[in-house]
Amino acid sequence: MSGYIVKRLFTTLLTLLGVSIIVFLMVHLIPGDPVTYILGEFATEEAVNKLKSELGLDKNLLIQYFVFLLGVIQGDLGTSYITGLSVIEEIINRIPVTFQLAVFSLIIGSIVGILLGIIAAVKQNTIFDQLAMLISLVGISAPGFWIALFLIYLFSYLIPIFPISGYDGIYSLILPSITLGLGTSGNIARMTRSSMLEVIKQDYMRTAEAKGVNVFQLIFGHALQNALIPVITLIGIQFGNLLAGAVVTETVFALPGIGSLAIDAIATRDMPTVQGLVLFMAFMFIVVNLIVDIFYSVIDPRIKYE
């Protein structure tokens, strides 16, 4: 098992390195010179050179990258061109909202999704199945912003029980979490259903039936653990989509998370912030998938011994 984890950690490091290169290049390939952007077009050459050397932009690209990488390793993601604040501090200030939002939606999405999936699989080809699958399909097909606007109109305007926008404690995260959770549950429900149907066909299910196991044990004792293996992976991937989806949701609900920070940064072409955010989100995504992979070997004994 430890060998497997070491292997995963190593590939994760490689991926992280690749991600850092891409994020770094992204900013340096950008058309337009950040110095001109900061100082305006009519800055003196002296001021330009001074800023360039301050920002380390006069060195060659490779050195710039290593300086950047060194900073990243020490937790320094640079300083915002606009606010002059440290990017990492900005992120740390904003992350609790996004993190709570992602976790709540993941919980809602997983519970609803797995339940819908099980019902659909067990009652395959009945009206329950069709209904569950239609709900999931709508969840997947509906744009997040549309669900958000719909919920706001319904539960903040027509029946005003939730705030329209802004952040004022966990209560304000309920509608946003439902918004994100709905889309997630659709994907999870579909995966659970198909995985469950696949497992039900397996020989070992027939063995269990031949032992005299009842339907409840058959589903929860024998099928579910096997069926959840691919679902767990999906949940990991969904976490990434939730981070990205938070960009939309936070914008609609005006929540002070990293998603709205990203949109503001792009609007103001604040590249260090964009760079830091993208790197941070990719990092989070990779770490979550690593955790999922390790958790995987807990529910699937076959993986440990590879």
Next chain:
Amino acid sequence: MKEELLEVSDLKTHFPIQKGILKRNTGFVKAVDGVSFKLAKGETLGIVGESGCGKSTTGRSILRLINPTSGSVKYKGKEVTSLSKGELLKLRKEMQIVFQDPYASLNPRITIASILEEALSTHSIGKDKKERREIVLQLLERVGLNRQLANRYPHEFSGGQRQRIGIARAIAVNPTLIIADEPVSALDVSIQAQILNLFQDLQEQMGLTYIFIAHDLSVVKHISDKIGVMYLGRMVEYASKDDLFSNPSHPYTQALMSAVPVPNPLMKKEKISLKGDVPNPAAPPSGCTFHTRCNACMEVCKTIKPKDIEISPGHVVSCHLYDSAYN
């Protein structure tokens, strides 16, 4: 004395086991680990053994569908293992293969006529489309299929019929040697016999040489002139059919023969039962790889690999029991 068509000596095919983060090679699966035999034109060599013994890899290594690690394969006196791409194409016309699974061995998207036509056009057989079409139809009839079925897709045929198509594809280029890898093991009993007869008919008509790979000793015995018994990558015994059955010498051969159930309830054989399972080919036992299951295991077997010993002309056994040095 017939001229040797194929001479395989000390053939080895090892697959690296890649482990760890850098995909370092931590070892090898010695799928084929020193196989030697000779085969004359028109003969049939049966290779028999249990799963994981390397019999299929042997066949594919001879064909160079897998590149062997070392050893030599001489076809008509010419070394096969070092052929260039162009020369290999010529070899493909001489040597063909028939597969085990009649469902996986035909491309489901194209008609059987175009499956066969491709074999012809690859080797420029037939002047034009029309002529090739006629050859295709003749091929179908030759393997016992109606020529009206040429434009059908594989899924419309039964397992036995598909295997006939697979055979037609192999003989389409008019080869000399056909390697048949478990060609009847996926078929129903009544169909098996049809296909075995077809193999025999084609051998007679076309003077084919076969390497017939199977796990079923009865089938191998039925069709072969010579038989090689494989265990964990090694050919433990190699002899003419009559020699092998009148005087099975390797303890594994003896056990294998006694384990095959005979469809005759009045004949109750004395069984030599083997302990345990076939070991993992990635971590084969030291010395003689069979010593963990052998009923006649000696101390020496645990440490030293046995040599091939010719106990009578053409009858080779790889076992210390026949080595005068240890007895």
Next chain:
Amino acid sequence: MTTNLLELLEKNPEAVDEDDLLVVENLVIQFAAEKKSHVRAVNHVNFNLKKRETVALVGESGCGKSITSLSIMGLIPKHAGDVLGSIRLNNKELNGLSPKKMRQIRGKEISMIFQEPMTSLNPVHKIGKQIGEVIRLHTKASKEEIKVKTIEMLKKVEIPRPDKIINDYPHQLSGGMRQRVMIAMAMACNPSLLIADEPTTALDVTIQAQILDLMNDLKDQFDTTILLITHDLGVVAEVADRVMVMYYGQIVEEAEVTTLFTQPKHPYTLGLLNSIPNLEENKDRLDPIVGNVPNLGEITEGCPFRFRCQFALEKCSTENPPLFNIEKQKVRCWLFEEEGEVS
């Protein structure tokens, strides 16, 4: 084995009837097909299994042998197909039993082992748990007793180091070992009937010999009746007392094992025996059955084997023959109309 039973029959031919463990009468299994029609996978099958007997049900793929065994286990879901006729175990009707009652019989009175040991065990549960479950379901044993019994069963199927194996997962065992685990699981509650569906087909021949030996030993130890489903006539000759040959959903011949191999009557049985190469004989050429195994629903009238039969009569294309009794042998073929009597 075989000789014992034969002796018994000669001494007291009547006594065996009361020994019927399983009686199958007029078993029909049909599946819905296109346009509201039905396809019959099993068509009026009758047989009985006597206590402590090993009976082989032989046939090629699609002949209905596996589906017959699943119907005895009550494992054909209602929405998948209809099971008609009577299946009686110790004079108790099983067909139509409530799912709950049937569950009490499965694994306890009738158990089953399958063809693919590699996929027949749940990959995420430990061996001990999987064997223990069947004991837990059918007895009131405590946790400790279950563990003791599990280890005892593993010993019975000759698995080395059973106290360690119970903590292993299936993927850590070889195919032969997994089939032993399946057998341990099947025998754990001492069933009166064991259905073995191609139990050795997926195994190597030396392992097959081990498993067949083991099944024979356990059968004597546990007084179990075995219904062996197989396509391998070699295996049949080695372990069965009585044989039933199936073709296209019907039993076409039934006889004691020696009778079947020495005096096969149905052209299909004859054809099968001529088709297989035999290690003990030298044949230059095999004498196969012509044509292909028909798909279900392809033949609607007459004897389904007539297309492949060398002896087909005019009558065969219009009327499906009944089973004719010829002494203790039964054969479904018009050739024996005069010799035998309709059963």
Next chain:
Amino acid sequence: MSGIITSKNIDPSLIHLQKNNTKSYWQIVWGRLMKNKGAMAGSFILIFFIGAALLAPVLAPFPIDEMKMENRFLPPSLDHLLGTDEFGRDILSRIMHGGRISLMMGLVAVSIAGITGVVLGVISGYYRRIDIYIMQMMDILLAFPSLLLAIAIIAVLGVGLTNAMIAVAISVIPSYVRVVRGAVLSIREKEYIEAVQALGVSDFKIIVKHIFPNVLSPVIVLSTLQFGTSILAAAALSFLGLGAQPPTPEWGAMAYVGKSFLLQAWWMSLFPGLAIMLVVLGFNLLGDGLRDALDPRLK
């Protein structure tokens, strides 16, 4: 015992074969698809929207940019079925025209990603030496959640419709590579590939004639589903103000504008959103149906 030979030489499976006309794989798939209710419903939705988009210049009741201040914020009525926006423009007409942009965005993204992904996937699956490099690249791309990747790309390329399309296309590529590579790997192992290798058929021919047609089914399914996903992603970008810019009648951009007027004119944002959902639903239904129809296990 000599029987009168009646029909013994006729092979019943041959009778069966001669009765029916031969059907190619694609004909069978088509037959299955026509029986799939979901796929038919999906196709119906798509035909409806594609038709409306194509015929928008003819069928749309109003010009897209006709502003009438007296008609501002009209709720849905017989005159304006879906209401009007803050400039008095007819929302139905704008949605019909917007369909052209949304569908075009989906088409372009899927085409770019599909072609790149299939080429990379086939190479990666067939030539194992290059595989490790391509897959490491894809792993890096996959490390970014796809919408985030698209946002990052727009941050580099700048805001706009074309850039949004490119961004969405790039973010979709890894999923194509994965699917195609997986399919190639499983087909490579098939004995029919070994058989043509044994015949000496060239790699190029093997890929084109034997591997590609068998990879086509998963690619078709994926493309259908990705069509929907791409439209969704493009709309989300426009909604964030990163894609199409108002007054372009792109659905996401319309919802973006409508968001500000949600409480006084819900129809401005909810109807364009509904259009997106229906189109994406159509693609998902069709994709699911195709998946079932193309499933080799159903053979």
